[in-house]
Amino acid sequence: MKKLPVSFLFEGQLQHLILLAGLLPGAIYLASPALDGSTWLGIPDTTWFYSVILIVVIHQFLGWFVFRTQLVFSLLSRLFGKYDMAVWGSLFFPFLLSRPLLTLALGLADYGSLESLRSIQIVLGACLLIPALYTGWSVERYFGIPRALGGDHFRQKYREMPLVRKGAFKYSSNAMYAFAFLLFWAIALLTGSRAALAVALFQHAYIWVHMYCTEDPDMQIIYQGIKEPITN
Template structure:
């Protein structure tokens, strides 16, 4: 197991996190403001749209705070490698995948509970939703084929071999080195448009904006430490 430890000062744990909190404090009220007119207590699976919406926001925050914790404590202290040895990335995957899979499920819950709140032009909404679904699916396929799931998990925080790999330029990554953030999150927009839900659209906007907060406040500083320069995964 090649886990060459980087020499990272403890103060780096919170690098960029003041900006993270500041931007989050702006994004959450904005998302709530956009969603509130549509949140009327409509149900899906017996759960009101307000609950689905707030859970989608809370889960996104929890997911990305957990991502910060794992990445930074791994870089500074090799925490997961010390605790779990060669299974460090397996444990991280067990934490990560339920969180990432629940996010579109909760967004779908918002959309189905709040279905139709976007009003007229349903044909346009459905067409736009299908169009946005295409790059999201293509990006998922590109991650599996060209990028690799371990690397997408943040393998360069754990293993030297991932730090030495060149940038991926195939598939969706041909159009953006940040394809995972730029295109994959169109899935949330597609769900909102296909269900015709204003509240789901507000959640999608929040989640897509917030992943870029993670990129610039957590990932980019990490990349400077790991690779000596800023670039996207």
């Protein structure tokens, strides 16, 4: 892969910031009517709400920083050698796991704020769990955790692997973003929480911002001249 200019660090990031500036007030606007100070574990719903938002934003900015500095400077590889991906995983996975847990905490604090049609909410939530969990299984079974972690930013061997077309990836080459994020919608509907639903919408929209503003430019560089790019 050719040496990249330092300016590539910021490719697509102005658009990223503009879209984030629109998504944040949108999420707050949608959640605000439900944020009445209700608590779970003694912590108010407002605190849970802003905690989720903060974790999501930090997580995705961390993804931008690591991916771009790896492509431009091979930063983690230079600092940690063969342990570069292990270090990245130790940063990435705590954020990833905290997102559904904090969304659930918000849903429990704001339980039932959607009020009407509770039975339909529960049925829809249970239905959305199916593709979300199936996608998680498909990632582990067919795609592989290292590739899902962005292994193509670190190792040539991941760049040379073919597209995965099994499991959830049979229905979308980007099943992780298309289907796995339905987990947040499922949590919101199962808890009947308007605030959690606003957070689910924010997370699902914001991951596509990451895709188009960060990963898509990366893929164009990484897979230049390769016929079948892997969609992370």
